[in-house]
Structures are given as structure tokens and as C-alpha cells.
Amino acid sequence: MEDNKNIENSLIETLTDSSIELTGEISELTIDQFIENDLLKEIPFFSLFYKSFKTVKGLREALFAMKVYKFIKEFGQIKQKQKEKLVKRISLDKKEKIKIGQTLIMVLDKIDELDKTPIIANLFAAYIKEEITKSEFVQLCLITQNTFLDYLLLFDKMKKLDDISADVQNSLSTVGLMMPIVNDLKSMYGSSVIIENNDYLIVYVVSKLGMKMKKYAFEKIPSS
Numbered sequence: 497m498e499d500n501k502n503i504e505n506s507l508i509e510t511l512t513d514s515s516i517e518l519t520g521e522i523s524e525l526t527i528d529q530f531i532e533n534d535l536l537k538e539i540p541f542f543s544l545f546y547k548s549f550k551t552v553k554g555l556r557e558a559l560f561a562m563k564v565y566k567f568i569k570e571f572g573q574i575k576q577k578q579k580e581k582l583v584k585r586i587s588l589d590k591k592e593k594i595k596i597g598q599t600l601i602m603v604l605d606k607i608d609e610l611d612k613t614p615i616i617a618n619l620f621a622a623y624i625k626e627e628i629t630k631s632e633f634v635q636l637c638l639i640t641q642n643t644f645l646d647y648l649l650l651f652d653k654m655k656k657l658d659d660i661s662a663d664v665q666n667s668l669s670t671v672g673l674m675m676p677i678v679n680d681l682k683s684m685y686g687s688s689v690i691i692e693n694n695d696y697l698i699v700y701v702v703s704k705l706g707m708k709m710k711k712y713a714f715e716k717i718p719s720s
Contacts, residue, residue, distance in 0.1 A: 503597075504594050507601065508597050509540050510568055511571055511572075516572070518568060518569035522566055545561060581624050582624050599633075600620065603641075607637075607641050612641075612645055618713050619633055619636050622713075636705065636713065639672055639709065642671050652713070657699065657700065657701075665700040668700070673703060674706055676698050677698070
């Protein structure tokens with residue numbers, strides 16, 4: 497991608513520009529309608545992005561642009577007050593500005609559903625507030641990328657283990673949001689209880705990463 501550094505800078509500048517208001521709902525538009533929207537040309541990131549690709553014709557590039565648009569909108573609406581923290585952080589270290597831009601571009605490029613962008617926006621805000629580390633931010637974004645959105649929403653609503661099925665718990669454990677624990681049934685029920693065939697029971701508990709996911713990722717996330 498040409499002018500990669502400029503694009504990274506322009507993404508951060510767009511995120512921190514309080515005068516930019518993205519009000520349109522892109523889920524109501526076709527990809528062609530989104531690409532042909534002249535208002536995008538006035539936004540720093542999209543101005544440079546379109547120049548780099550001359551015209552956005554490829555499906556992958558168009559979908560990426562739509563994800564960035566939704567992310568910018570969600571970050572601005574959900575975490576408006578975090579912009580000052582972001583400005584302060586990148587003003588102290590210009591290299592940090594590039595790194596943050598690179599990380600966001602890589603994350604947004606990989607997620608497979610537009611409706612996952614609010615989760616990424618919430619995690620990014622938690623990272624800016626230093627509530628999660630950069631490593632945790634990247635890990636949680638990778639988990640978001642690799643997990644069905646419906647499972648993530650079930651995980652958010654889960655108050656007790658039997659709120660979601662064992663199959664979903666098992667799936668969440670494979671990505672690191674939950675972890676299996678093997679319980680010895682005889683120690684649970686006593687030696688006087690006769691247990692045949694299965695002496696052990698696997699249960700799942702929320703992992704440390706899962707706790708941070710539940711705490712920071714789902715603010716104002718709409719149900720599917």
C-alpha cells in the first residue's frame with residue numbers, strides 16, 4: 497500500500513478530530529453506494545485511502561474501508577471522552593502514533609463481520625485508558641476475530657455457567673475466553689457414592705482474559 501505511514505497517521509488524526517461526525521448507517525448501503533459517497537472524500541483517512549488505491553474497486557479494499565468507517569463512528573460515539581487521552585498519548589511519542597495506527601489497520605483488516613467493530617472500538621478505548629495492555633488488546637482483538645459474533649454476545653450476557661450450552665463453553669475455551677477444569681466426582685460426592693464409567697466431570701470457568709473481555713468489550717453492543 498502506498499503512503500502507508502500517511503494512512504496510519506490519517507487514521508489516528510480522524511479518530512481524534514472532534515469535528516468529524518459520522519451519522520450514516522453503512523449497513524443500509526450497498527458497497528457501491530458506500531464507495532461513491534462524496535462525503536468520505538472530506539475525511540482525512542478516506543481521502544488518503546482512496547488516493548492510494550486511486551479508486552476503490554476491489555471487494556476486499558471496499559469492505560476494509562467500510563469496517564474503518566464503522567470503527568471510527570463507534571469510537572467517536574461510545575468513547576468520545578477518550579479522544580483527549582489519545583491526543584495526549586500520541587503527542588508525547590510520534591512513533592507511538594504510527595504503531596497504534598498500524599495495529600488498528602491490521603486488526604480491522606482481519607475481522608470478518610462489520611458488527612464486530614463496536615467490540616474493537618470498546619477494546620481500543622480500554623487500551624487508550626491503560627485498562628488493558630497492548631498485548632491484551634491484540635489478544636482480545638484476535639479472539640474477537642476468531643469467534644462467532646453470536647457466541648460473543650452470549651458470553652457477554654452470561655451470568656452463570658448454565659446460561660450457555662456446554663458446546664458454546666467449549667468453543668469459547670478454544671479461543672481463551674473460558675478454560676476447562678476437571679473435577680473428581682468422588683471427591684465432590686464422597687466415596688460412599690457409586691459412580692460408574694465416568695469418574696471425572698469437566699466444567700468451564702471464565703479466564704482472566706475472558707473477565708477483561710466481559711468488563712470492557714461489550715458496552716452498548718446491540719443484540720443480534
